[in-house]
Amino acid sequence: MAEIQHSQDGEIAKPNTAIIWKTFWILSGLTALEFLIAFTMPANMLRVGIFIILTIAKAAYIVGEFMHLRHEVKFLIWAIILPMIFVGWLLLAMILEGGSIFTMLQ
Amino acid sequence: MATATSSEQGIDWSGGNLPLKASWGKLMMWFFLLSDAFSFSALLISYGLIRYSHPAYSGKVSDFEFSQAYWPIPERVFEAVPFLHGVPLPLVFVGIMTFILIMSSVTMVLAVEAGHRGDRRDVEKWMLWTILGGITFLGCQAWEWTHFIHGTEGRGATDFYGNVIYGANLIQNEYGPVPFANLFFFITGFHGMHVTSGVVLNIIIFYNTALGIYDRPDRKVDEGASRYEMVEKVGLYWHFVDLVWVFVFTFFYLV
Numbered sequence: 001m002a003e004i005q006h007s008q009d010g011e012i013a014k015p016n017t018a019i020i021w022k023t024f025w026i027l028s029g030l031t032a033l034e035f036l037i038a039f040t041m042p043a044n045m046l047r048v049g050i051f052i053i054l055t056i057a058k059a060a061y062i063v064g065e066f067m068h069l070r071h072e073v074k075f076l077i078w079a080i081i082l083p084m085i086f087v088g089w090l091l092l093a094m095i096l097e098g099g100s101i102f103t104m105l106q
Numbered sequence: 107m108a109t110a111t112s113s114e115q116g117i118d119w120s121g122g123n124l125p126l127k128a129s130w131g132k133l134m135m136w137f138f139l140l141s142d143a144f145s146f147s148a149l150l151i152s153y154g155l156i157r158y159s160h161p162a163y164s165g166k167v168s169d170f171e172f173s174q175a176y177w178p179i180p181e182r183v184f185e186a187v188p189f190l191h192g193v194p195l196p197l198v199f200v201g202i203m204t205f206i207l208i209m210s211s212v213t214m215v216l217a218v219e220a221g222h223r224g225d226r227r228d229v230e231k232w233m234l235w236t237i238l239g240g241i242t243f244l245g246c247q248a249w250e251w252t253h254f255i256h257g258t259e260g261r262g263a264t265d266f267y268g269n270v271i272y273g274a275n276l277i278q279n280e281y282g283p284v285p286f287a288n289l290f291f292f293i294t295g296f297h298g299m300h301v302t303s304g305v306v307l308n309i310i311i312f313y314n315t316a317l318g319i320y321d322r323p324d325r326k327v328d329e330g331a332s333r334y335e336m337v338e339k340v341g342l343y344w345h346f347v348d349l350v351w352v353f354v355f356t357f358f359y360l361v
Contacts, residue, residue: 013223017216024212031204038181038197038360048361055356059349066215066345076126076133080140087147094151098158105159 023065030058129328135339139346142300146350149293150357156285172263178282180359186253200359203246204351210239211348214308218341221334226321229337233312236344240305247298254290257281290358297354300347307340 034054041047064070069077126133163176170182181196188199213235220228257273262280265271271280279287314320320334327333 012225015216015219015223015225015228017219020212020215020219024208027208028205031201031208034356034360035197035201043179051356051360055352058352062211062345062349062352066211066348067342072128073126076128076136080136083140084143084147087144087151091147091151091154095154095158098155101155101159102161 019065023061026061027058030054124329129331129335131328131335131339132331132342135342139342142346143350146296146353149289149296150353153289153293153357156289160283160285172258172261172281174263174265174279174283176282178286180361183254183281184250184359188249197359199246199250200355203243203250204355206239206243206246207348207351210236210243211345213239214341214344218334218338221320221337222332224321224333226315226318229315229334230312233308233315233337237305237308237312240301240308240344244298244301244305247294247301251291251294254287293354293358297347297350300350304340304344304347307343311337311340 034051037047037050041050063080069080128136157177161176163170163179167179167182170179172178172182184200185194185196186199187193187195213232217229217232217236220232255273255275257271257280260270260272262271262273263282265278271278274280274287274290276288276291277284281287314336315334319325320336325333327335332338
């Protein structure tokens with residue numbers, strides 16, 4: 001056991017976790033807000049829009065702070081974000097396609 | 107010449123520099139996660155298309171009954187909580203699951219932070235909490251699947267011949283159209299599989315940390331990486347699993 005203790009060179013720094021807990025409270029708050037909206041607002045396109053905006057905000061905090069992407073090189077950030085923007089486009093296109101399949105079947 | 111000097115410090119990219127200022131392993135993890143995001147996107151896009159090609163329920167939420175004629179309202183499908191049989195608590199259990207997963211993501215990022223400081227005891231502590239959170243989430247999902255497969259006591263939809271359907275599987279579904287159950291099994295199942303492999307990876311990292319492998323002075327690390335970079339790479343995967351759940355929660359349970 002003794003040699004394991006010696007492997008540290010010098011003092012261990014104090015934890016610096018303020019930003020982590022701040023992100024945690026933001027994520028919890030946004031989730032609580034989603035619940036509130038789910039039970040107080042009638043289901044319509046506005047509600048869906050609010051949910052999508054809140055989800056993207058949560059995703060931005062997870063990817064930006066927890067996964068540290070915000071602090072990476074700009075090229076790496078765009079290499080990850082840009083393909084996902086096109087995926088969002090495909091999602092929108094396929095939802096509209098689903099709507100037209102529905103009207104065709106009526 | 108430059109290669110020779112950097113090789114003395116550790117494994118480099120063999121070109122003498124560090125593309126995108128990230129180590130090789132971390133960059134590959136990022137691109138793996140991007141490709142994995144495509145797989146989940148494919149499932150969620152299919153969900154969007156299939157859902158909007160079915161009729162939506164248009165009446166009041168309180169009058170809602172299960173029927174195969176329209177897509178069900180998720181808050182009326184997922185309203186059971188363990189030990190509270192017969193009490194309708196819409197989305198409460200899935201809210202607890204979401205909280206557990208966010209919490210285990212926080213303990214993971216605390217483990218990564220401890221790794222940056224080279225604090226092995228803290229890494230061990232936070233990795234154990236993360237593993238515990240992952241296992242708890244999987245247990246919750248197992249319960250939810252069991253309940254979903256068993257179904258309600260005769261409140262379900264009727265089939266083509268007018269018989270009441272009990273529970274759900276890939277060919278019959280008491281909650282609504284058959285694709286609803288199929289998508290539930292595929293999306294939450296694929297996510298649960300990712301959580302399972304994440305827990306296995308976390309256990310391996312905990313084991314390596316506890317053995318002191320990352321503190322060995324003769325261990326070579328990627329250029330630009332800390333000694334505990336493995337914690338960071340597996341952490342990326344674990345946060346990604348949490349991220350996917352954020353989207354599944356919105357698109358499957360809330361919208």
